[in-house]
Amino acid sequence: MGMPDAEGQGPPDGLPDLPPEWGRVVVPDDASALAHEARQVRRELRRVRQRAVWRRRLGLTPRPDRRPSLGLPVLVLLVSVLITLSGLAAVTWPRSSRSDGSPTVLPYPTGTPAAIGPLPALDLVDAEQSPVPLRSLLPAMIILVDACICAEQVTQAAAAAPPGVTVVTVIESRRVGSSPTPGVRALADPAGGLRDYLHLAAHPGTAPALLMDRKGTLARLVPELGPVDQYRDDLARIAA
Template identity: 80%
Template structure:
């Protein structure tokens, strides 16, 4: 069994001086008694070596001249990029609808009369390719049929129009075709001025109607021309 020094504390003979705060140090005669402590020390040294190796690989160890490690700002930048990408993915990732996957229906846009303003002085062309001033036909119900001829709707409008109100069909192109509906004036709008005027793109299967009084004021826009009962009152007012 190990022996302390002569005073009962401190290192035995042959060992260098140890700090007094260590207290009494006993050195065993058999080194195998320290095997457990030795394993703990080796385990801690290996753990510290692995930690230091990873920090060195990631650039987190200060340089030999005391400069701060370069890996810290790079690591912070990578974390910021990952957070940003995660946020973008959460916003843009498609979500399944709870209504059985039914698509969202966007209503057909309607035009605001305050934005459109009065009817401009447009010159269209008739079936004989002759210019026709649109204002000369006022008051009028102007039906844009470039997306749908809709003869049944045009026929209903012509039958409901009061005396003095002209029903005009307008299609895009260089020349208008004769209207199959009696009493309806057919014109063509080669420059697409009317579509640009109402700010409405053609919608397949529907016709758009403009109700304009004799002063050129746009009374109503019907984006999808339907049954005449939906606009009959405004149509009658055009003749006033």
């Protein structure tokens, strides 16, 4: 039988020895004295059962009599699909077009961008370093050749220009040589006034052209000089 406790009392008859670390075990005469402990035990048992139920539903604890549940993998897959669809919707959702007021220049446009006003009073420089008022050459086809000499296209433009229309090549430099193309006047624009007027940056391999009428109004901006048929009618219009 068990050893007596500190008060000389041993365990009740018929009960095995209890571990000494439990201390003194008192069995009350009234079971209601254990109601608080019973409630705590019941709450803990409910929590354990609820955790077990949710683990079975999510497939975290496979039952021995059935295959593991696919609840958790399906839930993860569903969340991934929803995130992917949300990202695609954000990318492909139609947005209202915004404009800062600047014109969109397309190759060989049919009209003049409204934001470009009359040609300012610009003085260019010839091969003798003499100033040449650009307005004195109007009407004119002004070709910017600082990014591309484009000799073949310039020659075709000079041949297509009607009488009275001056064909001018302009390079953004302090010095300019004589034009290799007959009927074409070569000038320099050291201050870059023409490109500032057009808000047009230089692109290697392209030579934009301006078709200016007698009043200094930009009738046509050709971002890249190409076949003459693209602007032949505009040359005839500025010559009238």
